[in-house]
Amino acid sequence: MVNPNVQGKTYPATNPYLVGREKIREFAHAVKSTSAVNLDLLSAQAAGYTDLVAPPTFAVVIQERSLATVLADPEADIDFSRVVHGDQRFVYNRPIVAGDELTSELTVASVKSLGAHSMVTFETKIFDISRDLVCTAISTLVVRGED
Amino acid sequence: MTHINIASLEIGQQIGSSEYLLTRDSLVRYAGASGDFNPIHYRDDFAKSVGLDGVLAHGMLTMGVAAQVAADWVGDAGRIIDYGVRFTKPVWVDAVDGAVLVVTGKIGEIDLENHKVRIDISATFNETGVLGKAQAWVRL
Numbered sequence: 001m002v003n004p005n006v007q008g009k010t011y012p013a014t015n016p017y018l019v020g021r022e023k024i025r026e027f028a029h030a031v032k033s034t035s036a037v038n039l040d041l042l043s044a045q046a047a048g049y050t051d052l053v054a055p056p057t058f059a060v061v062i063q064e065r066s067l068a069t070v071l072a073d074p075e076a077d078i079d080f081s082r083v084v085h086g087d088q089r090f091v092y093n094r095p096i097v098a099g100d101e102l103t104s105e106l107t108v109a110s111v112k113s114l115g116a117h118s119m120v121t122f123e124t125k126i127f128d129i130s131r132d133l134v135c136t137a138i139s140t141l142v143v144r145g146e147d
Numbered sequence: 148m149t150h151i152n153i154a155s156l157e158i159g160q161q162i163g164s165s166e167y168l169l170t171r172d173s174l175v176r177y178a179g180a181s182g183d184f185n186p187i188h189y190r191d192d193f194a195k196s197v198g199l200d201g202v203l204a205h206g207m208l209t210m211g212v213a214a215q216v217a218a219d220w221v222g223d224a225g226r227i228i229d230y231g232v233r234f235t236k237p238v239w240v241d242a243v244d245g246a247v248l249v250v251t252g253k254i255g256e257i258d259l260e261n262h263k264v265r266i267d268i269s270a271t272f273n274e275t276g277v278l279g280k281a282q283a284w285v286r287l
Contacts, residue, residue, distance in 0.1 A: 023180075030180035031211030032167050035224040053225040056218070056283070057211040064182055081197065085206040087280075089231030095224075138231070 002111050002118040002143055006076045010107045014065045016129065021098040024052045031055050044097075051098035059090050063124045063137040066106035070122065076108070078120065078143055086119060086140035093133050101129040109138070116145025149221055153262060153287045160254045162220040162266060167212050169204050169238065170245035177208040191242070204238040209248065209270060209277060216252035217266040217283040226286045228263065233279035238272045246272055255282060262287050 021041070028038035036043035037053040044052050071080050096102070109121040124137040174188045183205055186193040194202050210232050218224040240246045248270055255267035268281035 027180040030173075030177040031208065031214070032173075033211075033215055033218065033224065035215070035218045035222075037223050037225055047223050047225065049225060053223075055211060055224055056214050056227040056230045057207060060207050061181055085234050087231065087233040088207065088210060089229070091229045092227070 001077070001113070001145065002120050003075060003077045004111045004113075006070075006073075006108045007111045008108060009076075010105060011066060011069045011073070013103045013105045013127075014062075014069070016101040016103050017062055017065065019054065019096055019098050019100040019102065021052050024054050024058065024098050027058050027061070028055050031057060049095070049097050054096040054098075056090060056092070057088075058096055059092075059126055059135045059137050060088070062102050062104045062126050062135075063106075063122075063139060066104040066124045067122065067139070070106060070108070078141070082144040084142045084144065086142045088140075089138045091136045091138070093135065096126075096134060100134070102126050102134065104137075114142075118143040118145070149223065149226070149287050151221065151287055153257065153259060153264065156254050156257055156264060158254055158257065162252045162254060163216045164249070164251040165216060165219070167215075167248045167250065168245050169208070169212070169240055169248055171202065171240060171242055173245070174202070174204060174208065174240055177205055177211075181205070181207060183207065199237075200239060202240050202242070204240050204246065206234040209234075209238055210281075212248060213250050213268050213270040213278060213281060214283060216250045216268055217285055220252065220266070221285045221287070227283050228286050229284035230282070232268075232281040234277070235279040236272070236275055236277040238277050248272055248277075252283075
């Protein structure tokens with residue numbers, strides 16, 4: 001069972017992640033994107049962006065860095081081998097673009113019990129180097145109870 | 148501006164439909180791109196040892212691919228300002244045949260005041276929905 005006492009706990013900000021142009025291309029290919037703003041610099045600039053735009057689910061890469069901190073936290077007591085992804089949402093203030101340096105701060109929004117299972121919802125705020133909020137990633141993990 | 152005239156849209160209007168073949172190659176590629184190296188997404192023996200029927204696609208891969216219907220329609224992926232899904236069913240990816248994901252989108256809500264629309268996305272595998280409440284708000 002996930003420790004219910006971590007509800008409300010905020011984890012320290014991650015080290016900055018520099019979003020690379022080729023990383024965006026790699027991720028875009030992986031999610032089968034053919035969007036020009038994800039792949040072609042001139043198209044992205046013509047659409048008004050400073051550089052390539054990351055696909056909308058790219059923020060998961062940043063979220064994962066915060067999540068890794070929680071999964072390694074003995075207080076939270078989350079058994080990663082029993083984790084199933086329940087839901088995921090990204091709310092953007094602006095798109096992520098190549099060149100961004102992003103940090104993330106995760107808060108455990110809720111811990112709920114559902115029979116033998118636990119449901120943990122995380123809210124991860126992703127900031128740029130000016131400390132402006134870029135994206136809020138909300139993720140619920142279902143942690144299956146012991147068989 | 149986009150090529151889409153918000154005033155011409157109707158609730159329920161279909162905006163697109165695509166089929167995507169997910170193979171084991173797709174899963175390995177996504178693992179590398181995302182950093183999610185959970186072996187349930189590439190090793191049958193490991194997947195079976197934790198009680199799964201076999202290797203399944205990353206939920207985030209399905210979510211990422213499903214976003215394309217909205218991105219392709221609006222013509223600029225940067226205009227997707229809010230995107231959420233529930234993961235309701237696994238997508239089993241056969242080592243030989245892969246898995247075909249069918250993605251469709253329709254207009255769910257029109258917000259004239261804020262110049263944005265909600266795209267309701269359906270993603271099915273073997274004629275079963277694999278995402279629940281998959282919704283993308285797109286700024287026009």
